[in-house]
Amino acid sequence: MMQKLRSSQNEVETAFSIMLPDQRIEARLKSVPEYMDEYDETTGMVKITGIIRNGGFRHVVNMLKLIADAFRQGLMELPGMDKNALVQAAVLHDIGKVQPDLKIGDIVNPKEVFEKGYFHAFRSADLSKALYNIDDKVYYVIKYHHHLENELPSDFPEVLLPMYRFFRLIDGLSAGITRRGSKVLMKINGTRIYVKEESSFPSYNQEIEMDIYTGFFNSRKL
Structure with missing residues (x-):
C-alpha cells in the first residue's frame, strides 16, 4: 500500500515538473527546504526534528492536489473563483522564499530565525510579475x-x-501535509468548506469551517 502511495506521489510530481512553464521554477522550489519541528508552548522554542530537502516543491504539489479536490467538488464553479489563477499562484507563491540553514536537533526561536512570511510573499509576487x-x-x-x-x-x-x-486555507493545510504528514479531509457545500486535519502531532489536529464569500471562519481543536 505504501509503495503504491509513493508511486502515485512520484507520478504527480513528474507530471507537475513537465507542466511547469520554466524548469528554473522546479529547481528553485526544490532548493527550498521545509523543517519538521516540535513546538514547546512553555518556552516558545522549536526543536528541529527533520529536514525535507525539496520541501518547497512538495508543498506546491500538495496545494495543487487540494485545488484539484476543490475543483472536483464544484468550488471553482462559483463566481469569483478562478482555477487557472489559483494554480498559477500556487506554483509561484514561494519562489522568493528563503529558509535558514538548520540541523536536526537545533533548538531555535522561530520568531528570530524564520523570516516573516510577508517578506517572501512580496518578493515572490514581484519576481513572478517581472x-x-x-x-x-x-x-x-x-x-x-x-x-x-x-x-x-x-x-x-x-x-x-x-x-x-481559499488560498490561505490550502497554504496552511499543505504545510501540515508536507511537514507533518497530516491527513486532510475537505468537504465543500456551496461556499462553505469543512476540513478535518489529523496527524501524529495531536496539538495540530483540528476541524475547520469557513465560508469563502462571507469570511466566516471557525477552528476547533480535536
Missing part, C-alpha cells in the same frame, strides 16, 4: 497570502476575497 507577467489577480493573491484579512490594504480588490481566503 519574470512571468502574471495578471493582477495572481499578483494580489501571491503578494498578500501571508496577510490576515484585517491587514489587507484598502485597495485590495474585494472580488478577489473568495480566492484569497
Whole structure:
C-alpha cells in the first residue's frame, strides 16, 4: 500500500515538473527546504526534528492536489473563483522564499530565525510579475497570502476575497501535509468548506469551517 502511495506521489510530481512553464521554477522550489519541528508552548522554542530537502516543491504539489479536490467538488464553479489563477499562484507563491540553514536537533526561536512570511510573499509576487507577467489577480493573491484579512490594504480588490481566503486555507493545510504528514479531509457545500486535519502531532489536529464569500471562519481543536 505504501509503495503504491509513493508511486502515485512520484507520478504527480513528474507530471507537475513537465507542466511547469520554466524548469528554473522546479529547481528553485526544490532548493527550498521545509523543517519538521516540535513546538514547546512553555518556552516558545522549536526543536528541529527533520529536514525535507525539496520541501518547497512538495508543498506546491500538495496545494495543487487540494485545488484539484476543490475543483472536483464544484468550488471553482462559483463566481469569483478562478482555477487557472489559483494554480498559477500556487506554483509561484514561494519562489522568493528563503529558509535558514538548520540541523536536526537545533533548538531555535522561530520568531528570530524564520523570516516573516510577508517578506517572501512580496518578493515572490514581484519576481513572478517581472519574470512571468502574471495578471493582477495572481499578483494580489501571491503578494498578500501571508496577510490576515484585517491587514489587507484598502485597495485590495474585494472580488478577489473568495480566492484569497481559499488560498490561505490550502497554504496552511499543505504545510501540515508536507511537514507533518497530516491527513486532510475537505468537504465543500456551496461556499462553505469543512476540513478535518489529523496527524501524529495531536496539538495540530483540528476541524475547520469557513465560508469563502462571507469570511466566516471557525477552528476547533480535536
